[in-house]
Amino acid sequence: xxxxxxxxxxxxxxxxxxxxxxxxxxxxxxxxxxxxxxxxxxxxxxxxxxxxxxxxxxxxxxxxxxxxxxxxxxxxxxxxxxxxxxxxxxxxxxxxxxxxxxxxxxxxxxxxxxxxxxxxxxxxxxxxxxx
Amino acid sequence: xxxxxxxxxxxxxxxxxxxxxxxxxxxxxxxxxxxxxxxxxxxxxxxxxxxxxxxxxxxxxxxxxxxxxxxxxxxxxxxxxxxxxxxxxxxxxxxxxxxxxxxxxxxxxxxxxxxxxxxxxxxxxxxxxxxxxxxxxxxxxxxxxxxxxxxxxxxxxxxxxxxxxxxxxxxxxxxxxxxxxxxxxxxxxxxxxxxxxxxxxxxxxxxxxxxxxxxxxxxxxxxxxxxxxxxxxxxxxxxxxxxxxxxxxxxxxxxxxxxxxxxxxxxxxxxxxxxxxxxxxxxxxxxxxxxxxxxxxxxxxxxxxxxxxxxxxxxxxxxxxxxxxxxxxxxxxxxxxxxxxxxxxxxxxxxxxxxxxxxxxxxxxxxxxxxxxxxxxxxxxxxxxxxxxxxxxxxxxxxxxxxxxxxxxxxxxxxxxxxxxxxxxxxxxxxxxxxxxxxxxxxxxxxxxxxxxxxxxxxxxxxxxxxxxxxxxxxxxxxxxxxxxxxxxxxxxxxxxxxxxxxxxxxxxxxxxxxxxxxxxxxxxxxxxxxxxxxxxxxxxxxxxxxxxxxxxxxxxxxxxxxxxxxxxxxxxxxxxxxxxxxxxxxxxxxxxxxxxxxxxxxxxxxxxxxxxxxxxxxxxxxxxxxxxxxxxxxxxxxxxxxxxxxxxxxxxxxxxxxxxxxxxxxxxxxxx
Numbered sequence: 001x002x003x004x005x006x007x008x009x010x011x012x013x014x015x016x017x018x019x020x021x022x023x024x025x026x027x028x029x030x031x032x033x034x035x036x037x038x039x040x041x042x043x044x045x046x047x048x049x050x051x052x053x054x055x056x057x058x059x060x061x062x063x064x065x066x067x068x069x070x071x072x073x074x075x076x077x078x079x080x081x082x083x084x085x086x087x088x089x090x091x092x093x094x095x096x097x098x099x100x101x102x103x104x105x106x107x108x109x110x111x112x113x114x115x116x117x118x119x120x121x122x123x124x125x126x127x128x129x130x131x
Numbered sequence: 132x133x134x135x136x137x138x139x140x141x142x143x144x145x146x147x148x149x150x151x152x153x154x155x156x157x158x159x160x161x162x163x164x165x166x167x168x169x170x171x172x173x174x175x176x177x178x179x180x181x182x183x184x185x186x187x188x189x190x191x192x193x194x195x196x197x198x199x200x201x202x203x204x205x206x207x208x209x210x211x212x213x214x215x216x217x218x219x220x221x222x223x224x225x226x227x228x229x230x231x232x233x234x235x236x237x238x239x240x241x242x243x244x245x246x247x248x249x250x251x252x253x254x255x256x257x258x259x260x261x262x263x264x265x266x267x268x269x270x271x272x273x274x275x276x277x278x279x280x281x282x283x284x285x286x287x288x289x290x291x292x293x294x295x296x297x298x299x300x301x302x303x304x305x306x307x308x309x310x311x312x313x314x315x316x317x318x319x320x321x322x323x324x325x326x327x328x329x330x331x332x333x334x335x336x337x338x339x340x341x342x343x344x345x346x347x348x349x350x351x352x353x354x355x356x357x358x359x360x361x362x363x364x365x366x367x368x369x370x371x372x373x374x375x376x377x378x379x380x381x382x383x384x385x386x387x388x389x390x391x392x393x394x395x396x397x398x399x400x401x402x403x404x405x406x407x408x409x410x411x412x413x414x415x416x417x418x419x420x421x422x423x424x425x426x427x428x429x430x431x432x433x434x435x436x437x438x439x440x441x442x443x444x445x446x447x448x449x450x451x452x453x454x455x456x457x458x459x460x461x462x463x464x465x466x467x468x469x470x471x472x473x474x475x476x477x478x479x480x481x482x483x484x485x486x487x488x489x490x491x492x493x494x495x496x497x498x499x500x501x502x503x504x505x506x507x508x509x510x511x512x513x514x515x516x517x518x519x520x521x522x523x524x525x526x527x528x529x530x531x532x533x534x535x536x537x538x539x540x541x542x543x544x545x546x547x548x549x550x551x552x553x554x555x556x557x558x559x560x561x562x563x564x565x566x567x568x569x570x571x572x573x574x575x576x577x578x579x580x581x582x583x584x585x586x587x588x589x590x591x592x593x594x595x596x597x598x599x600x601x602x603x604x605x606x607x608x609x610x611x612x613x614x615x616x617x618x619x620x621x622x623x624x625x626x627x628x629x630x631x632x633x634x635x636x637x638x639x640x641x642x643x644x645x646x647x648x649x650x651x652x653x654x655x656x657x658x659x660x661x662x663x664x665x666x667x668x669x670x671x672x673x674x675x676x677x678x679x680x681x682x683x684x685x686x687x688x689x690x691x692x693x694x695x696x697x698x699x700x701x702x703x704x705x706x707x708x709x710x711x712x713x714x715x716x717x718x719x720x721x722x723x724x725x726x727x728x729x730x731x732x733x734x735x736x737x738x739x740x741x742x743x744x745x746x747x748x749x750x751x752x753x754x755x756x757x758x759x760x761x762x763x764x765x766x767x768x769x770x771x772x773x774x775x776x777x778x779x780x781x782x783x784x785x786x787x788x789x790x791x792x793x794x795x796x797x798x799x800x801x802x803x804x
């Protein structure tokens with residue numbers, strides 16, 4: 001399902017989280033909702049995948065090793081190929097300043113952990129349907 | 132008493148002499164000679180009574196007067212016998228008196244001025260040379276030219292004024308060196324002055340027409356001798372041979388005027404001679420003027436040298452002050468002072484002794500300790516000629532004072548620097564601790580939420596039937612798990628909030644807020660929960676309440692907490708009313724319920740963390756809600772209070788200041804009220 005070019009009729013979503021369980025949760029929910037999900041376990045992997053696959057949307061955890069969600073968002077926005085890709089941030093922090101930082105770095109939406117998988121799916125759908 | 136009696140007696144003697152002298156040859160001679168003896172006795176009595184440090188100075192003077200007495204006694208014999216020989220043996224005794232008096236003055240001068248001084252001798256010499264020239268014009272030259280006189284007559288005639296000039300020079304040297312502002316010395320100087328002046332008149336009388344007034348001159352001479360005797364009887368007579376106060380460094384202007392006038396005497400003498408059609412003695416005048424010029428040059432050179440030395444010393448001291456300011460640390464300061472000491476003192480052995488490494492040498496002419504709080508880290512010592520003692524001591528005192536101050540300053544700066552370093556270090560550690568605490572809070576938040584995310588998410592998937600159908604008790608039990616997951620999540624939120632408050636990290640993002648509308652939104656959110664328990668939820672807000680400067684997120688949190696609390700503890704079909712009104716300078720929020728109430732004894736602990744009232748039957752909640760409400764209210768400068776009656780209900784009041792809520796610019800805060 002993650003091979004490039006395959007089933008490109010289904011929208012491709014990049015999911016990045018260093019927690020295996022959460023990554024699987026996101027992937028499971030979104031695949032059930034009809035998306036192809038690319039999985040990354042840290043920020044750098046996510047960046048490479050985004051460059052290689054040019055997914056339609058990215059769901060990124062904020063606190064990740066190597067490259068955190070804010071910085072990753074900034075880099076994706078800076079690159080031609082991914083500059084328009086919608087990004088949803090998952091934040092574990094309670095402070096609203098984190099949300100501000102997220103929007104400043106260029107994210108389109110954010111969800112606070114713990115989040116409802118259904119809610120995530122609905123937001124992804126909303127953004128991709130809008131386009 | 133003795134001195135006063137002598138003073139009165141002297142007056143009477145002088146008065147009697149004036150009366151007796153013109154008519155009674157024997158009487159006046161007896162009176163005069165007795166008075167002279169009295170003066171000699173007075174000197175001997177004074178010396179025995181007051182014991183001056185060098186009695187021979189006084190005794191020389193007494194010896195001089197004694198010579199005068201012998202001369203006067205011999206002369207009395209001639210006079211009574213009606214003879215008038217010139218010169219007579221009496222003249223030789225008179226002439227012997229002057230050197231004795233001069234010797235007394237020299238001894239006294241040595242005693243009073245142990246330090247060699249150059250100014251006074253030069254000045255005295257200048258006066259003496261001019262006076263000698265005058266004597267040449269009026270006595271020596273005419274006498275030498277007078278062929279009617281024998282050699283003996285010539286020598287005696289010339290000897291008188293020459294000896295006068297010598298005594299004058301010695302007396303001036305005495306007067307100019309040190310202050311003679313003491314009764315005995317004033318009397319002595321006046322006595323000598325009268326004697327010399329009387330002699331001058333006598334010298335002039337030899338050729339001229341003062342014969343009628345000769346007794347007045349005699350009285351003057353008598354008064355001079357008596358004054359010398361009176362001086363010896365005065366208690367202050369010891370000052371004659373005691374070291375006097377040091378003179379001023381600068382030469383008084385009036386002395387310079389005196390020297391200049393004296394130097395003008397030679398040309399004046401020539402002019403006067405020319406007007407009188409007498410010989411001009413140009414060669415002698417020229418010689419005198421050359422000597423005078425040499426003396427004046429010596430005088431000026433001396434003054435210039437001294438001024439240069441003083442300027443050098445001042446410059447060196449300024450340099451030293453500047454170096455002291457630049458130097459840091461005890462060793463460097465001591466090195467600077469040591470260098471300045473050796474440099475300043477010039478000739479002689481002068482150095483700085485560090486008391487921590489060597490012992491202070493004894494028997495030094497000067498020892499100046501460097502004093503600082505709690506010790507003497509160094510001593511400046513000097514072994515110099517007596518003439519240099521004062522100058523060197525002044526310099527060393529200045530150096531020592533500067534060094535003492537610099538050492539104390541260095542000590543203070545050192546302490547300050549150490550204190551500042553300690554504070555910086557402490558500050559760094561505190562910052563690090565702060566950073567670690569922030570890091571910890573943020574990590575805990577992340578670490579707690581990560582497992583919660585999986586729990587909540589997967590639970591939802593299961594309940595949504597994504598993993599197969601869920602039935603009956605399975606669903607009910609999983610819903611219990613889900614509810615508790617939510618509760619755990621709220622607890623994490625609350626604990627993190629409290630941790631932030633404790634860390635002083637509760638940052639308010641204030642903006643201008645319509646408190647009524649904000650409260651209305653919270654009330655609307657709570658309507659669902661209230662309706663579930665058929666609770667009548669009422670709300671009213673004062674329309675006139677101005678906007679307040681608060682953090683809307685925190686205020687909503689405050690409203691939500693109070694509302695959920697009220698609804699939680701109010702039984703079915705009860706009432707919860709929320710009011711917002713202005714009360715003076717505060718906005719007052721009131722949340723009133725008809726709930727179970729809180730026992731009076733427990734109200735004090737109500738805002739404590741994890742406190743639960745004994746009337747609380749519902750165990751849901753984190754136990755942190757009210758403490759969070761209180762923290763938010765207080766962070767806004769407000770207060771919270773509560774009234775409650777068991778079984779009747781509870782009312783919470785939150786008062787938020789309106790005035791203090793005006794946003795303050797830093798500049799506005801600093802401006803005076």
